[in-house]
Amino acid sequence: MIVRILGEGQYDVDGSDTAELNRLDTELETAVEHNDEAAFTAALHALLAQVRAQGSPLPADTLEPSDLILPHPDASMDEVRKMLTDDGLIPG
Amino acid sequence: MGVMKRVSLVFKAKANKALDKMEDPRETLDYSYQRQLELLTKVRRGVADVATSRKRVELQMNQLQQQANRLEDQARKALGMGREDLARAALERKASAQSQLNDLQAQYASLQAEEEKLTVASQRLQSKVDAFRTRKETIKATYTAAEAQTRINEAFSGISEEMGDVGMAIQRAEDKTAQMQARAGAIDELMASGALDDAVGGRRDDIQSELDMMAASSDVERELSRLKGEIGASAPKQLEGGANGNSQASQASQAQDQRQSGAPYAPPPPQAQAQPAGIPVSDLPEPQDGEG
Numbered sequence: 001m002i003v004r005i006l007g008e009g010q011y012d013v014d015g016s017d018t019a020e021l022n023r024l025d026t027e028l029e030t031a032v033e034h035n036d037e038a039a040f041t042a043a044l045h046a047l048l049a050q051v052r053a054q055g056s057p058l059p060a061d062t063l064e065p066s067d068l069i070l071p072h073p074d075a076s077m078d079e080v081r082k083m084l085t086d087d088g089l090i091p092g
Numbered sequence: 093m094g095v096m097k098r099v100s101l102v103f104k105a106k107a108n109k110a111l112d113k114m115e116d117p118r119e120t121l122d123y124s125y126q127r128q129l130e131l132l133t134k135v136r137r138g139v140a141d142v143a144t145s146r147k148r149v150e151l152q153m154n155q156l157q158q159q160a161n162r163l164e165d166q167a168r169k170a171l172g173m174g175r176e177d178l179a180r181a182a183l184e185r186k187a188s189a190q191s192q193l194n195d196l197q198a199q200y201a202s203l204q205a206e207e208e209k210l211t212v213a214s215q216r217l218q219s220k221v222d223a224f225r226t227r228k229e230t231i232k233a234t235y236t237a238a239e240a241q242t243r244i245n246e247a248f249s250g251i252s253e254e255m256g257d258v259g260m261a262i263q264r265a266e267d268k269t270a271q272m273q274a275r276a277g278a279i280d281e282l283m284a285s286g287a288l289d290d291a292v293g294g295r296r297d298d299i300q301s302e303l304d305m306m307a308a309s310s311d312v313e314r315e316l317s318r319l320k321g322e323i324g325a326s327a328p329k330q331l332e333g334g335a336n337g338n339s340q341a342s343q344a345s346q347a348q349d350q351r352q353s354g355a356p357y358a359p360p361p362p363q364a365q366a367q368p369a370g371i372p373v374s375d376l377p378e379p380q381d382g383e384g
Contacts, residue, residue, distance in 0.1 A: 003096070004100075004253065004257065005370065006257050006260060006261075007213065007257065007260070007261050008215060014235065022094065022095075023093035025095055025096050025097075026094060028094070029094055029095050029329070042127045047096075053360075059219075060219035060220065061219040061220060061222065061223040062218045062220075062223070062224050062244075062250070063220060063224060063227060063246070063250030063251055064250050065104065065249035065250050065253055066100055066103075066253060067100060068096035068098060068099075068100050069095060069099040069100040069103055069253070070095075070096055070099065071095075071099065071222055072261075072264075080099075081093065083099050083102065084095070084098050085102075085104060
């Protein structure tokens with residue numbers, strides 16, 4: 001399973017053990033829903049750390065689309081909300 | 093559905109929308125490659141812009157540091173002259189320069205980090221663009237139209253995700269640079285207004301003026317007492333009799349005038365810089381007009 005951390009690159013993560021990733025992802029989503037910036041930052045950093053620990057970086061010259069994409073570490077909740085809308089941050 | 097999946101779906105939707113617009117697969121490949129090259133140029137320009145901005149901040153930091161040093165020096169001099177009020181004013185100004193400096197240091201670090209990130213992004217994009225070009229030629233040469241379409245979709249999704257990522261990184265860097273430039277401009281204005289005093293431009297600030305004036309007036313005092321001593325020794329009566337016709341007494345009264353108004357003699361001695369900033373020389377009273 002390929003996971004991209006925006007601004008950082010892609011990781012090849014073992015797809016057989018995604019429980020921890022999913023748990024942290026749910027935490028992240030809950031934080032966004034509750035508008036809790038502190039919880040959001042904590043969950044995001046934990047999630048990114050988990051991806052880096054569990055995965056290995058993909059070589060720069062691979063052209064694989066990612067299965068999952070994660071915001072960059074300094075992203076604010078507002079930025080992530082915009083990323084989730086179609087005409088948001090991501091340039092077409 | 094989690095955040096990770098939703099973000100990736102948004103990326104995929106963007107790529108698919110772009111793909112759907114293309115009818116001929118070769119057109120997709122060539123068009124995409126053109127856009128990749130444009131993005132590469134843009135990201136390199138982004139790196140250069142951030143570097144320029146960082147250098148400007150560096151320059152300002154140096155200026156502020158020089159100024160903080162100079163203000164401390166002034167405070168020391170003022171204390172040496174027994175002027176605690178002036179020393180306090182200099183130290184207050186130094187604190188303000190110091191806090192600007194601390195702010196700039198934080199911003200400098202963030203610009204530096206941005207520059208590094210963009211540099212890495214630019215290298216990664218370069219690798220992917222190279223890989224895409226190779227794959228583009230292979231696809232064109234080897235596969236049937238149907239197979240080509242699948243391969244193209246894969247390559248295109250992969251590169252378009254990278255391009256989206258790099259595009260956002262450039263946007264972030266641009267935003268930070270713009271903020272930084274606004275801030276740098278504000279500090280330049282502050283320095284120009286004299287509120288922070290421009291140490292490099294060689295302008296004299298009011299604390300320095302007052303220190304200079306004190307030094308000048310103590311010179312004047314010394315001169316005055318020397319002259320008084322001379323006069324007292326030779327002709328005490330003439331001093332009581334008024335200044336008219338007596339060149340020495342006239343000189344003494346000139347010196348006194350200067351002490352009161354802060355105006356220099358004409359032609360001005362080196363202490364001319366001591367006059368308060370903003371008052372043109374022509375507005376000052378003419379020294380000893382028509383007398384003597």
